[in-house]
Amino acid sequence: MNPAPFELREPEHGEAPVVVEVPHAGLYVPAEVISNLVAPARALARDADLFVDELYEDATAEGASMLVAHTSRYAVDLNRAEDDVDAGVVVGDPRAARPHARGLLWRTTTDDEPALDRPLTQEEYRWRVDTIHRPYHDVLRAVLDRKIARFGYVILLAAHSMPSVGRQGHSDAGVHRADVVPGTRGRTSAHPRVIEAVDAVAVAHGRSVEHDRPYRGGYTTTHYGRPSQSCHAIQIELARRLYLDEPRLRRNASGMVSTRKLCRAFVARLATLKLT
Numbered sequence: 001m002n003p004a005p006f007e008l009r010e011p012e013h014g015e016a017p018v019v020v021e022v023p024h025a026g027l028y029v030p031a032e033v034i035s036n037l038v039a040p041a042r043a044l045a046r047d048a049d050l051f052v053d054e055l056y057e058d059a060t061a062e063g064a065s066m067l068v069a070h071t072s073r074y075a076v077d078l079n080r081a082e083d084d085v086d087a088g089v090v091v092g093d094p095r096a097a098r099p100h101a102r103g104l105l106w107r108t109t110t111d112d113e114p115a116l117d118r119p120l121t122q123e124e125y126r127w128r129v130d131t132i133h134r135p136y137h138d139v140l141r142a143v144l145d146r147k148i149a150r151f152g153y154v155i156l157l158a159a160h161s162m163p164s165v166g167r168q169g170h171s172d173a174g175v176h177r178a179d180v181v182p183g184t185r186g187r188t189s190a191h192p193r194v195i196e197a198v199d200a201v202a203v204a205h206g207r208s209v210e211h212d213r214p215y216r217g218g219y220t221t222t223h224y225g226r227p228s229q230s231c232h233a234i235q236i237e238l239a240r241r242l243y244l245d246e247p248r249l250r251r252n253a254s255g256m257v258s259t260r261k262l263c264r265a266f267v268a269r270l271a272t273l274k275l276t
Contacts, residue, residue, distance in 0.1 A: 002028070002030070002031075003028050003070040004070060005030075005069065005070060005071045005131065005132045005135070005136065006026075006067060006068060006069045006070060006071065006132075006135075006136050006139070007067070007068050007070065008065065008066070008067050008139055008143070009059075009060050009065065009066040009067075009068065010060065010065055011060050011062075011063045011064060011065060012060050012061050012063075013063070014063045015063050015065075015147075015150070016062060016063030016064055016270075016271035017147045017150070017151035017152075017153055017154050017155060017271070017275075018059075018062070018063065018064040018065070018147075018154070018155045018156075018157065018267060018270050018271050019064060019065045019066070019067065019140070019143055019144060019147065019154060019155070019156050019157070020056050020059045020064050020065070020066045020067070020157045020159055020267060021066075021067040021068075021140060021156065021157070021158055021159065021220060022049070022052050022053045022056060022066070022067070022068045022069060022159045023069045023073070023077075023078035023079050023136075023158070023160075023220065024048055024049040024052070024069070024073050024077075024078070024079065024160060025048060025049045025050065025051065025052045025053040025068065025069065026048065026068075026069045026070040026071045026072055026073075027044055027045065027048055027070075027072050028070050028071050028072060028075075029044070029071075029072050029074060029075055030071065030075055030131075030132075032124070032127060032128075032131075033074070033075045033128070036116055036117050036118050036120070036124075037074060037115065037116065037117075038114050038115065038116065038117045039074055039106075039109050039113065039114070039115040040109070040113065042249075043074075043109040043110070043111065043113065043115070044072050044074055045249050046109075046110070046111075046249065047073065047074070047109060047110050048072065048073065049159075049160050049161040050161070050240075050244060050249060051243065051244070051251060051256070052159050052160065052161050052238070053068045053159075054256070054260070055159070055238070055243065055256070055259050055260050055263045056159050056260075056263045056264075056267070057260065058260065058263070058264040058267070059263075059264070059267045061264075062264060062267045062268045062271050063271050064157075064267050064270075064271065065143050065147070067136070067139060067140055067143065069136060071132055073106065074106055074115060075128060075132060076104060076105060076128040076129070076132045076133045077102070077103065077104055077105070077106065078132070078133060078136050078137075078220075079158070079160075079218040079219050079220055080103050080104040080218065080219050081104065081219050081223070082104065082129050082133060082134065083104075084100075084103035084104045084219070085103055085104055085105065085125070086100045086101055086102065086103040086104075086105065086106075086107050087100065087101075087107075088107060088119055089103075089105045089107050089116065089119055089120060089125075090105070090119060090120050090121075090122065090125045091119045091120065091121055091122065092122065093122075093125075104128075104129075104133070105120065105125070105128065110167060111167075111168075140220075140224075141224075144156060144224060144231055148230050148231065151276070152230060152275075152276040153230040153231070153232065153275045153276055154230065154231055154232070155190070155194055155232045155233075155234070155270045155273065155275075156220070156224050156225070156231065156232065156233040156234070157234060157236060157266065157267065157270065158183075158217070158218075158220045158221055158233060158234070158235040158236070159236060159263070160215070160235060160236065160237045160238070161237065161238045161239070161240050161243075161244075162177060162181065162214075162215065162237040162238070162239060162240065163177075163239075163240060163246070164176065164177055164239040164240050164241040164246060165177065166214060170214060171214055172213070172214045175214075177210070177213075177214065177239050178207075178208045178209055178210035178213075178239065179202070179207035179208045179209070179238070179239050179242060180198075180202040180207050180208070180209045180210075180236065180237070180238060180239075181209075181210055181211070181212070181213065181214070181215055181236075181237040181239075182195060182198050182199070182209065182211055182212075182234055182235070182236055182237075183211075183212055183215045183216045183217035183218075183221055183234070183235035183236075183237065184211070184212065184216075184217060184221065184225070184233075184234050184235070185212070185216050185217050185221055185222060185225065186212060186216065187211070188225070188227075189217060189221045189222070189225025189226075189227070189232070189233045189234065190225060190227060190232035190233055190234045191227050191232050191275050193273055193275065194232045194234055194270065194273065194275075195211075195234065197269045197270055197273060198234060198236065198266060198269075198270075200269070201262070201265045201266050201269050202262070202266075204265075205258075205261070205262045205265065207242075207262065215235065215237050217233070217234075217235040218235065220233060220235070221233045221234070221235045230275075230276075232275065236266065238259065238262075238263075241255075242255055242258070242259045242262075243255035243256045243258075243259040243260075
């Protein structure tokens, strides 16, 4: 039985004005996508935010709602806009002059290997948007609006992980990254108290922090992070060394435990903030 493209998990009790979304942990590739996907199986795992959904498993116990994607970003990248279409990805698309290789639909892996064996038809492109991307963001928008109506504001935590060292082709190639990278588009997508709370939790857990480098936040942070409209968004990137044997793409048992505690602490702290 095929999994649903994504899953909404509601609070166990005592709802809080917090939503955790995990757009990149999924590995499932729908049959409609497999036909022209040539990315190696290892790339699907290497380019996923492996086990981040497990790290935030306790979010609902802290009153947060949690939206988890089960579908691989090689089907559609949920942290990109619908019209973020890259050069040569969709036949006849007027935006095909754009030079990017990894927008809504990835043309190459992060190792610059081909991900597609041919451009998608307009129908294939629309299927991915209509079946996965738009429903995911419709649900996310509805949950955010519900919390704003109830609490007067909402905090959206976009949960991600990142390679511990910048890969070739990135602006920080070869650089050892901080343990925790909060992305807030230059501190514009969330109230300062949200950003300070994340910093304080990370430091209390002995983790190094660097803001917006190398990730400032993607589509979710940019699109939903509107403090003036009572929606505060922060992307949290975790260095994979904290919980993963990166070369073998396997869980580090002790690291999973400690990082899960860190993630629960992020949610618990954000749930106590008063922004009205």
